[in-house]
Amino acid sequence: MSDSCCGTTAIEIESFTTAQHPAPGQAGALPVVVIGAGPVGLAAAAHLTERGIDFLLLEAGDRAAASVAQWGHVRVFSPWKYDIDAAARRLLQADGWSAPDPDWLPTGAELIDDYLAPLAELFGDKVRLGAKVTAISRLGYDRVRTAGREQAPFLIRLADGSEVQARAIVDASGTYTSPNVLGASGLPAHGEGEVVVDHALPDVLGADRDRYQGRHALVVGAGHSAATTLLALAELPDTPITWAIRGGSASRTYGGGDADALPARGALGTRLRAHVESGRIRLLTGFFTHRVTATAEGVEVVSRDPAGHEQSVRVDRIVSATGYRPDHSIASELRLDLDPVLGSTRQMAPLIDPNQHSCGTVPPHGADELAHPEPGYYAVGVKSYGRAPTFLMATGYEQVRSVVAALAGDWQAARDVRLELPETGVCSSNLVEAQEQRVGLATGISGGLLSAPLPLVTVGGATSAESGGCCG
Known part of the structure; x- marks a missing residue:
């Protein structure tokens, strides 16, 4: 296709078929694509399932929650009762799943084995592993073209050269693969x-x-x-x-x-x-x-x-x-409005500014604050926080609940954003001490080893491994 102001040749127009470019309105028949099968991406899939919205979840790794597996040895500060998304819990329990002890502090490996892997299994072939996203655009539109843009489906290109089309994108790809530099x-x-x-x-x-x-x-x-x-x-x-x-x-x-x-x-x-x-x-x-x-x-x-x-x-x-930073390069052909300091949306920046907030004081926020000038694209989870280390997983769960409600057209639910955490956050030294005792009793570890600190990070959410975390 020509880049000139005058458009394409007649031959090129004839070869641009409806199969290649759905007519206006057809994008709505395509699935929502979720990028990343971590805790927040899988929670998004759960909410989409409950709303009856077709979706495809693309995971770059060879297993669900591949980034979590990298810190599987680390025990988080927050107990199970704060680590499970509400919609995910409902779907799992309907399938006969038994929730872990709500007061237990899981390791990353336990998060996968006892929660994330069973959740991913519920979605079957809607979860595609080894599917690394390399670029996102609008089908037939670069970032400059405007007329008809909102009706064009999203185009997602994968590392193997294949392409997927979507009506909307929920980008929960995280930041684990883009750490800050040493210098x-x-x-x-x-x-x-x-x-x-x-x-x-x-x-x-x-x-x-x-x-x-x-x-x-x-x-x-x-x-x-x-x-x-x-x-x-x-x-x-x-x-x-x-x-x-x-x-x-x-x-x-x-x-x-x-x-x-x-x-x-x-x-x-x-x-x-x-x-x-x-x-x-x-x-x-x-x-x-x-x-x-x-x-x-x-x-x-x-x-x-x-x-x-x-x-x-x-x-x-x-x-x-x-710490870590978001990589927005895959969305370079989309119209993003990023805060120049944090790399979050501009509306999010004052809510998560680490100079003003800790992870426990970030106010609830949802689809409105996460929206970009590119309708239908939402970065959620720790990626939505840019370089702010104030993310909690429970916050990510509320984000995707709101975003999925917006995609379903339920704006009342999308804007009714709430986040309930203990007044002191999601961490408890008493829980840490109790966990050490229970691990010792369960495994027969000697009293001498019990004095050794368990490796801990705060999750409530993603973990400081993902966020660079104030809380981890």
């Missing part, structure tokens, strides 16, 4: 692509133990994913640990201890502070990663702060726990 100022450190850098939440006490034990590990990041990894590393004998943060102190990571509004977060910080004060973990403050270089003695990591002062450390392994 400061939002830019990769010099040499970052030439050395091995492990991303957040490696299985230090399990599958990855041999990679870390006895080796000097550097953890970069001030969030609670970093804290979780540091506490796990501290359990390995003869393993030097260095922790590097840009701030002048680690008070934000430590939280408020016993007075923390999220008690489990406070417990995590208290444990970490004790290791730093005892010297078990060496803390480097004001560390702005500038250059990484592989040497015969290990990897040299050099910091250069804004004043030009340098400091360096030589280590064997690097864990980058610097």
Whole structure:
């Protein structure tokens, strides 16, 4: 097709058939495409099922919740009663499923085995695995063309070259595959692509133990994913640990201890502070990663702060726990209205701004706040938060409930957005302590091991593994 102002030739017009481009109004007969079979994407599928709306769920991985499986060893802060979407619960129970103990704190693996995998099975061949989305557009329309645009179906191109058409898109692809860089100022450190850098939440006490034990590990990041990894590393004998943060102190990571509004977060910080004060973990403050270089003695990591002062450390392994960012490149031909700071929608930005909100204070929001100038496209879940680390899974569940109601034309339900969480959030230090005791009793773990911290992140939602999290 010609790019000229005058359109196409007569031959090209004749070859552009109705089969290739449905007539106006036909897009409504196509399915809704959900991208990502994680907790929020599967919840969207559940709500679409209850509304009787045809859908196709595309998952890039080889299993449902493939990203969750990457942190399957991590135990979340929030109990089961906050981790299950209401529509998903109804569908599962109608199929004979028994809900897990509502007060149990599941691992990522338990989230999959006891909830997400059974949920995905309900949808049968509506869930397509190994279907990585590489681009989204409107059939026959680039981002510039306007006339008739809203009637054209969405066109989704997959990595294998195949294409799918849709009446609407619910993008729950998350951010796990697009971590922030190691370098400061939002830019990769010099040499970052030439050395091995492990991303957040490696299985230090399990599958990855041999990679870390006895080796000097550097953890970069001030969030609670970093804290979780540091506490796990501290359990390995003869393993030097260095922790590097840009701030002048680690008070934000430590939280408020016993007075923390999220008690489990406070417990995590208290444990970490004790290791730093005892010297078990060496803390480097004001560390702005500038250059990484592989040497015969290990990897040299050099910091250069804004004043030009340098400091360096030589280590064997690097864990980058610097958070995640959304990748909107697949939707570059759609009309998105993104906040220039966070990368969320402009309407969402003031509601989730981490300078103003923690995960527990983000107000309920739904289809209106998630809408873009491209009608029918919604980014939901942690991707909708852009670079804000304030996401909770329960918030994502309410998002998709509202969005699916909007797609069904039920705008009253779409705009009746509510979110019920405990006043102190979804975390409880008492639950953490009870969990440790129950794990010990159930598995016969020795009392000595019970003093070891369980690897924990906050979910209520997606987890800090996905969000870079304030809460994880």
